[in-house]
Amino acid sequence: MGALQGWKLGWIGVGRMGTPLCRRLLDAGAEVTATDTDPARLASLSGEGLRPAVTAAALAQEAEIILSMVPNDAALLAATLGPGGLAEEIRPGQVFIDLSTVSPACSAQVAEAVAARGADYLRCPVSGSTSTAAAGALTLFASGPEQALDRCAPLLGVLGKETLRCGAGEEARTVKLMVNLVVALTPVVIGEALAFGGRLGLDWEGMVEALSRSVVASPLLAYKAAMLKARDWTPAADLDLIAKDLDLALAVGQREGAPMPLAALARQFAAAYQASGEGELDFFRLATWPERLLAPNRR
Structure with a gap:
């Protein structure tokens, strides 16, 4: 049985880094529903068990934990605060984990929106390349609520070889x-x-x-x-x-x-x-x- 058997996850952004990371979650037994601005990117992973979703908000209706790997500030803000964004549906008991490299100021905007909905937010930018992502050898820099980090530790352990806890706010950024x-x-x-x-x-x-x-x-x-x-x-x-x-x-x-x-x-x-x-x-x-x-x- 995989390390994440029974985990219901959502994923935003299946680009160069998101694709190998999604594969690791699927291989670990998780149920993964994903969305991307280019739906064609989801096609290759659909045959491996990935379920497509139209919007980030739709992910929050099903998944317990939602992750994102997007290219920049604008993409993260669109996926969270824009129309059909995560902030429309995320609720208490859920966790949003962003793995992207974005500015602390952008991340703080997301933190405010997620907190207003009563959910937890983890900032977990990664260090490594596409090959280290595929091998599960990334280093993750994590900041956010300790209890959410503890809850998500098995998931983060599938994505990388170590997680460095940096603080409670935007320190990881x-x-x-x-x-x-x-x-x-x-x-x-x-x-x-x-x-x-x-x-x-x-x-x-x-x-x-x-x-x-x-x-x-x-x-x-x-x-x-x-x-x-x-x-x-x-x-x-x-x-x-x-x-x-x-x-x-x-x-x-x-x-x-x-x-x-x-x-x-x-x-x-x-x-x-x-x-x-x-x-x-x-x-x-x-x-x-x-x-x-x-x-x-x-x-």
């Missing part, structure tokens, strides 16, 4: 943006190091291997080492996504008076690639930024 700042800066710094070594005659693949086996090695670099060596920019997380995350963090930093010159520089590099039509490539494409300065036509 800030932690996720903090982590993503380092994620976004990583290929920029690595790119500068690779360009330095390359100018001194080092082999590209050898340099990547050296970094991967040194004190600067990290899980992120381990995920991306093969991609870097092959210069294969098939996206796990694309440049458009990381640019969105940088915009969120920079807006919060500006409001709070936090100095963020390196994040601003990384955002400009991302903007240059977006302007050349490469926003859908993996964000580790940023590691080639020195080549753009030295030889703009090199790919």
Whole structure:
């Protein structure tokens, strides 16, 4: 019997990350009803037991716990506060878990609406890629009511390898943006190091291997080492996504008076690639930024 046998779940957003996570819930025995702005996305999962719903409000009529994985603030607000949104039907005893990367301000709006309906709200943005999502190896940053976190612990354990409890409010949102700042800066710094070594005659693949086996090695670099060596920019997380995350963090930093010159520089590099039509490539494409300065036509 699966770990979630008998659990009735709702899901909002079956995109690049939502699809593998829904599969994990289905494989764990949960009953999952889902909705998406593009109903065609539901088709592949329907054959695996997923039940489609027209709106987020419809999910709340059946599910005990509703989860969402959407791309940005606007999508989360539409799914919760818009017409047919979750706030129309969610009620006491239910839990809403959002796994998206959104701003603390947007999340606070959702929290107010969910609280007004007497339900619980968990902010659980995730750290990882599509492959780690499929493997159940995500890290979840969670904040919200402790009793709701305790209740949902078996569910979160199916979605990720560990859940870091961050507080009672929007703390998880800030932690996720903090982590993503380092994620976004990583290929920029690595790119500068690779360009330095390359100018001194080092082999590209050898340099990547050296970094991967040194004190600067990290899980992120381990995920991306093969991609870097092959210069294969098939996206796990694309440049458009990381640019969105940088915009969120920079807006919060500006409001709070936090100095963020390196994040601003990384955002400009991302903007240059977006302007050349490469926003859908993996964000580790940023590691080639020195080549753009030295030889703009090199790919």
